[in-house]
Amino acid sequence: MIKNTAAQMSAALEKGETTSVELTKLHLDRIAEVDPKVKAFLHVDGESALKQAAAVDADRASGKKLGPLAGIPLALKDVLAQEGVPTTAGSKILQDWKPPYDSTVVAKLKAAGVVILGKTNMDEFAMGSSTENSGYGPTFNPWDLTRTPGGSSGGSAAAVSAFEAPIAIGSDTGGSIRQPAALTGIVGVRPTYGAVSRYGLIAYSSSLDQAGPFGRTVLDTALLHEVIAGHDPKDATSLNAPVPAVVAAAKSGDVKGLKIGVIKQLQGDGYQTGVLARFNESLDILASLGAEIVQVDCPSFEYALAAYYLIAPSECSSNLARFDAMRYGLRTGEADGASAETVMNATREAGFGREVKRRIILGTYALSSGYYDAYYGSAQKIRTLIIEDYKKAFTQADVLVSPTSPITAFKIGEKSEDPIAMYLADVATIPVNLAGICGMSLPAGLADEDNLPVGFQIMAPAMQDQRLYQVGAALEAALVSKWGGHLISKAPALGGAK
């Protein structure tokens, strides 16, 4: 049962073949069995999950009309505030902090009857591409436990990939949903900026952050997307527009006559052979399904990584200033007569990890008077150029595509001492965030050289998220029929799943 898709579980619940309590128990068992190896979760709240599940079962029994994900278990990235449940953003500075409020995403999940199993591991404050920067130790890739699941939403991706949950929530600031989805062989979507409320999402880089769904199929991902998207008056940057019909698009999956643009700058040097081979194969499939493949040029993408690593650290240097030991979280250095300043310094020294400190320092520097124009200012100009590149490209194609990650899952420790090498893992995903548009990663097969999953990235203009699902569903259907099942079914067994 746990290897089914969320849509199948939903149908089984609807027919009365199973209950939410049973489904939840199965997943809690699976977590107990494999999570000691995968370490996807920071906090599992079985008791409250079962209570939630029982409530949904009762509603169903009473004939109440329920949404498609009612009673389906879910893994929640620890970056989202959930009332009364430890929420740390992967940081020691928030160890044991329990929010007194629900993020809007959590409120929507609860309202839809989704059962929250627990909080998943992540790079501290979403800064990283491997989940190794977590203050609570790394998460391991279910495909190969010596490798990382990517990041920063590595815990959520690994949980879905390891059948610990059928769906999960992540957040994507520079690729933090799409890259781990690619590295763990699942589907992940970063919705258009403003499509999903950021209220209660612990901020890393406010202008780039966006929560989004993970699933093992395009349809499951769309079902979750529809639950969490929508206008929120508590988030001033929230889009006040109808949610695109993503579920309908995921069910139609037609690409006939669609123009698909291949971005010249997001391939070639630095991209693993097996990654490019699977990418090109997928392009051929899309062409065979009736899409027209065109080449598009996005010259400013060359500077995207540099711009990102000025804008995101700048915003984070300010966003993370609130962690000062005054109102919540860690407090240390309170010796007799210690001043507030001493306590703040000691707490931030002890509570933040190396990568977080690196980015705070970088951002503080980039915003300093005398350097602002050269760094933050220039980065914003590049951001504008990237937006213009996309605008032009979208006049030539309905969607744009690239490999999600230039490489497949890398070894734990392989890049953790080399920040630049780590940053390059996001080279193909970052432009989407800078432009505020939407992107999906879905499995394109395994790289020949290492038998590890390769992700295929689809990008669509802002508020056209349905196009991702339309193209993704078409490609997925063709690949599944070619493979004789979902790619995830080829993942090695971690234990005796039922």
Place this chain on the structure above:
Amino acid sequence: MALSYDDVIAKYEPVLGLEVHVELNTESKMFCSCSTTFGGEPNTQTCPVCLALPGALPVVNAKAIESTIKIGLALNCQIAPHSRFARKNYFYPDMPKNFQISQYDEPICFDGFVDVEIDTDEGAKQFRIEIERVHMEEDTGKSLHVGGATGRIHGAEYSLLDYNRAGIPLVEIVTKIVPGTGKYAPEVAKAYVAELRDILRGLKVSDVKMEQGSLRCDANVSLRLIGSDVLGTRSETKNVNSLRSVERAIRGEMIRHAELLNEGKKVKQETRHFQEDTGLTRSGRSKEQAEDYRYFPEPDLVPVAPAAAWIEELRAQQPERPSIRRKRLKEQWAVPDKEMAAMINADVLDIVEETVLLGADPTKARTWWLGEISRIANEKEVALTELTIAPKDVAEIVALVAAGELTDKLARQVVEGVIAGEGTPSQVVAKRGIKVVNDDRALMAAIEKVCADQVETADKVRNGHVPAAGALIGAVMKETKGQADAARVRELLLGHLGQPSN
């Protein structure tokens, strides 16, 4: 040492710069829906947003934007069709986010002016104060430093933090540099802050209570040699909490600067704190190393883009400028200067005007509000507007007195009754059975009784000692329970005792 003010202005020209912070009177905070009520239990008016809990986000209070545009329009400013919020980054325990959401390079209002008038030995003089910008920001929380001698953070045993004030909407009004005021600098500054206060009060956008901190002034002062066009180094004086203090602080700083300059020393660019008791300033934090606030556009908020039509609508709703209104009312009501000043100081112009508009005689309306009703308000230690008596009640009382149905003395009882919640003036009159005794026969009966009771006094009057009649009149009034018209009693009494009554 110990220069006189005249010594200072003989040699130097002061240059001013004034920054005024105004707390808006919106019901909710700048970026969340918490209450802004003053004086609540510490930390009871807080939420995830104004406590800066992880994940919380700000949303702009539209009412605050409206108030700020109104202020900009009243100060003759341009209103930006597009302005942005920015983050001002610095660490301080009473600032929950460790950055303040403010406006930086794109304020919502800019390039305005205010004309002020001061009385001088050479007659009234006008000065134009140019406004650089008007922008929105949020207030910080309050720190209470416990232990140590001075209530300052240094030497304190511990500090308490109250975040009720954190996030209250603030508007900062910044002047351009103000040269050319010469010896009048302190008075001009005071007049400017007073004018600003009246404008804001007229707009009804703030309580403008300097003593409660809803209007706060930072005064920048520098001196240059007369004739020089090079600006001197400025000091910024904070904590100036009354109009009088504005004047004193600037005068004091001018003298302090001149003493330093005359000794060949340099004025330090620094923040100074005004001491209400001594009238002097003391050094605060030094600004020699300019603080780097790392301003950048607030990514959690979208730009403010007020529609042109809305701005015009607000422009059309602008109230009469206070200075013009004061002149108009003074003329219309024929108020002597001193009385006018008293009304302005007591802040009764609005309420008196309302009463007059309801038909009351201006002098009578003013006398009631400024006299008896103010006295009761003072006694109860509440604001006039908090009393249950309204302009329509006062207008009714004035009318009843004019119709001869009440005497002034009886009217005071009616005022008391209205304030005690006994109803409208006519209801109070009916309930208390208050009426003027117009019946001469009833009065004569009382007079005869009193004269019989106090034979000696009555004889004194009969013998021509008229002042002794006072006691008898008092007794008659008492006999008639204050409902008699004292003038008529006097007339009848004197007639009764054979004395002329005028």
